[in-house]
Amino acid sequence: xxxxxxxxxxxxxxxxxxxxxxxxxxxxxxxxxxxxxxxxxxxxxxxxxxxxxxxxxxxxxxxxxxxxxxxxxxxxxxxxxxxxxxxxxxxxxxxxxxxxxxxxxxxxxxxxxxxxxxxxxxxxxxxxxxxxxxxxxxxxxxxxxxxxxxxxxxxxxxxxxxxxxxxxxxxxxxxxxxxxxxxxxxxxxxxxxxxxxxxxxxxxxxxxxxxxxxxxxxxxxxxxxxxxxxxxxxxxxxxxxxxxxxxxxxxxxxxxxxxxxxxxxxxxxxxxxxxxxxxxxxxxxxxxxxxxxxxxxxxxxxxxxxxxxxxxxxxxxxxxxxxxxxxxxxxxxxxxxxxxxxxxxxxxxxxxxxxxxxxxxxxxxxxxxxxxxxxxxxxxxxxxxxxxxxxxxxxxxxxxxxxxxxxxxxxxxxxxxxxxxxxxxxxxxxxxxxxxxxxxxxxxxxxxxxxxxxxxxxxxxxxxxxxxxxxxxxxxxxxxxxxxxxxxxxxxxxxxxxxxxxxxxxxxxxxxxxxxxxxxxxxxxxxxxxxxxxxxxxxxxxxxxxxxxxxxxxxxxxxxxxxxxxxxxxxxxxxxxxxxxxxxxxxxxxxxxxx
Amino acid sequence: xxxxxxxxxxxxxxxxxxxxxxxxxxxxxxxxxxxxxxxxxxxxxxxxxxxxxxxxxxxxxxxxxxxxxxxxxxxxxxxxxxxxxxxxxxxxxxxxxxxxxxxxxxxxxxxxxxxxxxxxxxxxxxxxxxxxxxxxxxxxxxxxxxxxxxxxxxxxxxxxxxxxxxxxxxxxxxxxxxxxxxxxxxxxxxxxxxxxxxxxxxxxxxxxxxxxxxxxxxxxxxxxxxxxxxxxxxxxxxxxxxxxxxx
Numbered sequence: 001x002x003x004x005x006x007x008x009x010x011x012x013x014x015x016x017x018x019x020x021x022x023x024x025x026x027x028x029x030x031x032x033x034x035x036x037x038x039x040x041x042x043x044x045x046x047x048x049x050x051x052x053x054x055x056x057x058x059x060x061x062x063x064x065x066x067x068x069x070x071x072x073x074x075x076x077x078x079x080x081x082x083x084x085x086x087x088x089x090x091x092x093x094x095x096x097x098x099x100x101x102x103x104x105x106x107x108x109x110x111x112x113x114x115x116x117x118x119x120x121x122x123x124x125x126x127x128x129x130x131x132x133x134x135x136x137x138x139x140x141x142x143x144x145x146x147x148x149x150x151x152x153x154x155x156x157x158x159x160x161x162x163x164x165x166x167x168x169x170x171x172x173x174x175x176x177x178x179x180x181x182x183x184x185x186x187x188x189x190x191x192x193x194x195x196x197x198x199x200x201x202x203x204x205x206x207x208x209x210x211x212x213x214x215x216x217x218x219x220x221x222x223x224x225x226x227x228x229x230x231x232x233x234x235x236x237x238x239x240x241x242x243x244x245x246x247x248x249x250x251x252x253x254x255x256x257x258x259x260x261x262x263x264x265x266x267x268x269x270x271x272x273x274x275x276x277x278x279x280x281x282x283x284x285x286x287x288x289x290x291x292x293x294x295x296x297x298x299x300x301x302x303x304x305x306x307x308x309x310x311x312x313x314x315x316x317x318x319x320x321x322x323x324x325x326x327x328x329x330x331x332x333x334x335x336x337x338x339x340x341x342x343x344x345x346x347x348x349x350x351x352x353x354x355x356x357x358x359x360x361x362x363x364x365x366x367x368x369x370x371x372x373x374x375x376x377x378x379x380x381x382x383x384x385x386x387x388x389x390x391x392x393x394x395x396x397x398x399x400x401x402x403x404x405x406x407x408x409x410x411x412x413x414x415x416x417x418x419x420x421x422x423x424x425x426x427x428x429x430x431x432x433x434x435x436x437x438x439x440x441x442x443x444x445x446x447x448x449x450x451x452x453x454x455x456x457x458x459x460x461x462x463x464x465x466x467x468x469x470x471x472x473x474x475x476x477x478x479x480x481x482x483x484x485x486x487x488x489x490x491x492x493x494x495x496x497x498x499x500x501x502x503x504x505x506x507x508x509x510x511x512x513x514x515x516x517x518x519x520x521x522x523x524x525x526x527x528x529x530x531x532x533x534x535x536x537x538x539x540x541x542x543x544x545x546x547x548x549x550x551x552x553x554x555x556x557x558x559x560x561x562x563x564x565x566x567x568x569x570x571x572x573x574x575x576x577x578x579x580x581x582x583x584x585x586x587x588x589x590x591x592x593x594x595x
Numbered sequence: 596x597x598x599x600x601x602x603x604x605x606x607x608x609x610x611x612x613x614x615x616x617x618x619x620x621x622x623x624x625x626x627x628x629x630x631x632x633x634x635x636x637x638x639x640x641x642x643x644x645x646x647x648x649x650x651x652x653x654x655x656x657x658x659x660x661x662x663x664x665x666x667x668x669x670x671x672x673x674x675x676x677x678x679x680x681x682x683x684x685x686x687x688x689x690x691x692x693x694x695x696x697x698x699x700x701x702x703x704x705x706x707x708x709x710x711x712x713x714x715x716x717x718x719x720x721x722x723x724x725x726x727x728x729x730x731x732x733x734x735x736x737x738x739x740x741x742x743x744x745x746x747x748x749x750x751x752x753x754x755x756x757x758x759x760x761x762x763x764x765x766x767x768x769x770x771x772x773x774x775x776x777x778x779x780x781x782x783x784x785x786x787x788x789x790x791x792x793x794x795x796x797x798x799x800x801x802x803x804x805x806x807x808x809x810x811x812x813x814x815x816x817x818x819x820x821x822x823x824x825x826x827x828x829x830x831x832x833x834x835x836x837x838x839x840x841x842x
Contacts (some may be wrong), residue, residue, distance in 0.1 A: 424656075430615055432615050436647055439724075450731055
């Protein structure tokens with residue numbers, strides 16, 4: 001059992017115990033119980049204790065008799081011998097909505113499983129003078145608490161409009177300002193006002209704080225501006241703008257504040273009926289219109305680009321179109337519309353551009369415009385008309401129309417002018433019509449035909465090579481047959497020798513030797529001199545003796561052929577001829593052996 | 596070359612007497628200014644699949660006289676494909692294009708380029724094929740002469756081959772371009788007075804721009820009854836397929 005008790009005790013020591021509601025002091029205290037309806041009531045709700053983490057926010061009961069204007073929160077920690085104690089203070093600034101005995105029901109505070117409640121508070125409110133109660137700012141004071149909150153008028157908001165009376169669609173500039181002298185934790189949380197019945201356009205915002213001096217003290221000021229355009233007449237209410245911010249108060253202390261501006265009422269006037277143009281469509285502000293075309297001289301059927309430009313100050317976006325004049329002389333299409341908006345000195349303005357394409361239908365001088373817009377100028381408090389300048393366009397004839405006009409043309413004496421133009425006439429009648437759609441380039445037979453020149457070329461190339469080969473072979477064949485031809489010819493020469501025909505004999509010997517030299521050695525004897533022959537034979541490794549023998553034999557043959565009478569005599573004996581024949585045999589035999 | 600021309604003559608279709616009769620009847624109606632009836636007759640002459648530049652031209656004239664500019668331009672374009680050097684067709688097509696609502700793209704001012712393009716378009720593909728064939732035969736003949744010539748004359752023949760070969764290559768490139776244009780590039784004419792080009796193949800898409808009757812477009816592809824078209828300036832969009840007619 002001992003260990004069980006010890007475990008329980010240990011558990012009690014280490015287990016987080018719920019906060020005891022009895023250790024928390026919770027109270028609500030008004031700064032007064034008797035007041036007038038012109039005054040504000042400050043209700044201070046305090047929560048004091050060791051550990052307030054489990055304590056909820058105070059739960060206000062329904063307050064039908066009051067309006068909550070402002071709520072301040074303040075957290076403070078006190079360090080003491082008996083432990084740290086925390087204090088949370090909630091300051092509510094309330095405005096009575098009427099007079100009489102007004103009740104504030106008990107305020108609740110949940111702490112863990114229990115709920116603490118304050119006592120009921122009774123406030124006697126006497127009728128006031130009817131003025132709107134003054135706002136109570138952060139300088140209401142936090143007496144009774146030890147705090148180091150700096151002094152009064154340190155954090156507040158303002159909301160204003162530039163005018164309380166405006167016409168329909170006339171811009172009302174709403175300005176919200178946040179004045180602060182504390183060090184904020186992060187950016188404040190801003191909720192814009194409800195603006196039923198207004199068209200809203202954002203203007204510039206100075207969310208970066210700017211310094212401003214008020215009564216000798218420097219504030220950080222953040223400003224948010226909004227343009228409001230009322231869309232219906234009557235009394236309109238711009239709802240409260242709320243802002244929550246947290247800031248450092250002192251070491252160990254922080255505060256958060258929820259600020260709310262008062263609603264603002266504005267009166268929206270309807271448009272006056274006197275002088276209202278029929279075409280007025282709700283444009284409010286100050287405007288001007290201009291128009292321009294890309295060409296002033298065109299022909300029938302040529303398109304003209306027309307730009308109509310509207311610009312000015314006011315609610316450009318909320319009204320639709322300008323009034324276009326009749327353009328019956330043109331074929332027209334829907335315009336292309338582009339628009340833009342501007343903001344100058346927090347006044348909304350803008351522009352709209354209408355781009356038309358016009359096609360003239362007939363010749364002559366055509367007038368485009370004016371384009372115009374009826375608008376209400378709230379400064380002048382009357383209706384105005386913005387109007388563009390009319391534009392004249394010269395439309396010339398399309399040339400083919402001349403032929404159809406039926407007008408007689410005068411021809412000059414000096415030149416012939418073409419005065420009309422039409423399409424060329426049709427083609428004449430035919431006996432047959434050929435089909436011109438066939439595709440020759442796709443025909444297989446045609447494509448096959450194109451291979452012919454290529455094949456012919458390669459065929460010619462092959463044939464040429466064969467001829468060259470044959471030519472080489474012939475040379476070889478002649479070279480091989482040279483000996484047998486020479487022998488046959490020498491026999492023939494011998495025959496001539498026996499017949500006693502010297503000229504024929506020498507001629508045959510010469511021919512035999514010359515053809516043998518040509519066939520076997522490639523020596524082209526024709527046209528060669530003896531010196532050339534000698535040099536050629538020497539270059540083909542023929543010995544000097546053989547060269548001399550060949551030379552002598554050829555000389556004797558020449559002598560015998562061209563001086564036959566001398567060769568018929570004693571000098572031309574048979575033995576001499578036989579010697580020539582023998583030498584020819586020797587030459588052929590030796591050359592045949594050597595080559 | 597004579598073989599090539601003779602082969603071209605092979606493709607001279609046999610006389611279409613029925614079509615010729617219809618054509619002549621249509622001409623008579625045209626002369627009587629009965630243009631709708633003339634249109635019907637010309638169309639019948641083409642019913643059997645006949646493609647003839649003269650019929651297209653006369654039909655285009657009839658459409659023009661009947662104030663159907665889009666149809667007129669369409670058939671002038673078809674005629675020009677078959678008879679690229681016909682002045683009547685060129686003149687009338689130019690004239691008809693003046694009546695379009697949409698402006699033509701700016702014409703090329705470079706004279707050299709214009710000359711090259713003029714030479715390129717001077718012949719239709721079949722004529723160009725015959726020219727290439729003739730050049731090929733000529734080059735082949737000179738090459739064969741080179742093979743059997745003596746060395747002194749060879750350089751002359753080789754120069755001739757080089758020149759003829761260069762002309763053949765250029766002509767071949769031109770022919771290839773024409774074949775590609777005829778077989779793979781679809782052009783069409785807008786038939787409706789005004790039609791919207793959308794960003795996708797359907798009316799639910801965003802309108803890009805509008806085109807008018809007679810404008811020439813290139814069809815890139817087709818999907819679900821819509822055509823993706825491209826203009827010479829690069830602008831593209833989807834048109835209903837029944838709003839255009841192919842050339």
